[in-house]
Amino acid sequence: MNQELLDRIDLIERMVGEGRRTTQYWGWTFVLWGVGQLIALAWSIYGGKPQIAWPVTMIACGVLTTIGSHRMHAREKAETYVSRALGSIWFSCGISISVLAFIGNARGIFTTASFLAAFFALMGFANFASGLVLHWRLQQALGILWWAAAAVAMLAPDQFAAWTFVGMDVVGEILFGLYLMAKERANLRHARTA
Amino acid sequence: MPELPELDQVVHGQLRLAVLSILSTVEKADFTYLRDRTGSTDGNIAAHLLKLEQAGYISVEKTFLNRKPMSIYRITETGRSALSTYIRNLKKLLGAEFNKVK
Numbered sequence: 199m200n201q202e203l204l205d206r207i208d209l210i211e212r213m214v215g216e217g218r219r220t221t222q223y224w225g226w227t228f229v230l231w232g233v234g235q236l237i238a239l240a241w242s243i244y245g246g247k248p249q250i251a252w253p254v255t256m257i258a259c260g261v262l263t264t265i266g267s268h269r270m271h272a273r274e275k276a277e278t279y280v281s282r283a284l285g286s287i288w289f290s291c292g293i294s295i296s297v298l299a300f301i302g303n304a305r306g307i308f309t310t311a312s313f314l315a316a317f318f319a320l321m322g323f324a325n326f327a328s329g330l331v332l333h334w335r336l337q338q339a340l341g342i343l344w345w346a347a348a349a350v351a352m353l354a355p356d357q358f359a360a361w362t363f364v365g366m367d368v369v370g371e372i373l374f375g376l377y378l379m380a381k382e383r384a385n386l387r388h389a390r391t392a
Numbered sequence: 393m394p395e396l397p398e399l400d401q402v403v404h405g406q407l408r409l410a411v412l413s414i415l416s417t418v419e420k421a422d423f424t425y426l427r428d429r430t431g432s433t434d435g436n437i438a439a440h441l442l443k444l445e446q447a448g449y450i451s452v453e454k455t456f457l458n459r460k461p462m463s464i465y466r467i468t469e470t471g472r473s474a475l476s477t478y479i480r481n482l483k484k485l486l487g488a489e490f491n492k493v494k
Contacts, residue, residue, distance in 0.1 A: 203486050209406065210413045210479065216429045217417030272457070275425030276418045 217278065223270070223382040224284070227263055228375025234259035235367050256299065260292075283331050291324035311351050311359040318348035318366065325370070340370055397481035402447045403474055407432055407440045412475045415450060415467035423463040441465065449474055 234255050241251035298316055302308050308316075326341025328334075347366045351359040403409055410430045415421060421429075427437045444450045449471030453464045467475075 200486070203482055206404070206406075206409060206482060207486075209410055213410045213413035213429070214417050217414040217421075275428075276421035278418045282419065 217276075223379075224288075225375050225378030225380075225382050226266065227288075228371045228378060230262060230266075230375075231259050232367050232371030232375060235371070236364075239364070239367075252303075253300070256296075260296075280331060284328055287324050287327045287331070291320050294320055309356065311354075311356045314359045314363050315348045315351040318344050318351055318362075321366075321370065322348060340374060344370055397484050399481055399485070400474055400478050402443065402449065403478040405440065405443075407437060408444055409478075411437070411440065411444060411465075412449060412467060412471060415465060416472060416475055420453075420464050420466045423465070426465060444471070447471075447474075 238252045238255035241255065242248040245251060295317060298308070298313065298320075303313060322341045322344030324341075325337050325344055329336070329338030329341055344366065347362050347370075350362050354362070403412060407430060411426055414426060414429055423437075423441075426432075426441070427434060430437060432440075441450065441452070445452055447470075448468060451466050451468050453466075455462050455464060
């Protein structure tokens with residue numbers, strides 16, 4: 199009897215773990231936005247019509263993210279609370295950045311450094327909050343790194359803020375996204391063989 | 393001596409308990425997801441899902457995705473409360489067993 203009851207407790211724990219295992223994969227979005235921002239930066243410095251470089255690239259990234267996430271939702275067999283929490287954090291963060299970028303920059307109320315400080319702080323918020331939801335120290339550390347970059351953007355000269363942006367784009371978005379994609383692929387392989 | 397609690401037999405079934413545990417952590421899940429996560433078969437899980445539905449512990453929504461029929465399951469408030477009571481009673485029973493051993 200005792201063993202049967204203990205087996206039931208073990209079963210509940212295992213199934214709760216199964217239910218919490220997210221079926222969504224978001225590493226590609228970090229890479230997409232990271233690369234998109236580098237393209238926009240390069241275009242605005244070296245390309246023609248630099249005034250449309252950022253709006254065009256960011257809208258393209260937004261459209262690709264929307265298509266990709268819709269396809270992922272259609273394939274998804276269950277919606278977990280974790281995936282909804284993470285989706286809410288990043289969607290809200292994306293809207294906040296868009297409002298600041300499109301309206302704030304169009305009205306010219308930001309300097310490069312002040313806009314980057316706000317952008318870094320929002321990225322810090324989204325990464326740290328995601329790290330807390332997932333109990334994932336690496337993403338919490340990444341959130342702190344984004345916040346540190348926000349402090350640098352406010353304290354250092356403007357030119358340094360732009361280089362901080364390039365550094366954070368590569369480390370905090372492209373490299374982190376590639377790492378996440380490799381981790382997700384390994385998890386998927388593990389789930390298939392389990 | 394305090395009376396030992398009885399376990400809800402609808403929840404106690406292994407597959408039904410597995411389904412309720414999964415549904416308690418997700419907002420909704422479709423039939424194939426539940427079948428795959430519990431390692432069950434179509435016929436077996438369908439019978440247990442029906443039993444849980446008849447008890448009012450889960451609700452089902454029949455829909456179509458790309459013209460294919462799809463059943464989406466959710467845990468109800470009654471089901472959530474039945475699972476909580478079951479876990480509480482399980483702990484009480486195990487506690488009593490442990491006390492007996494001591």
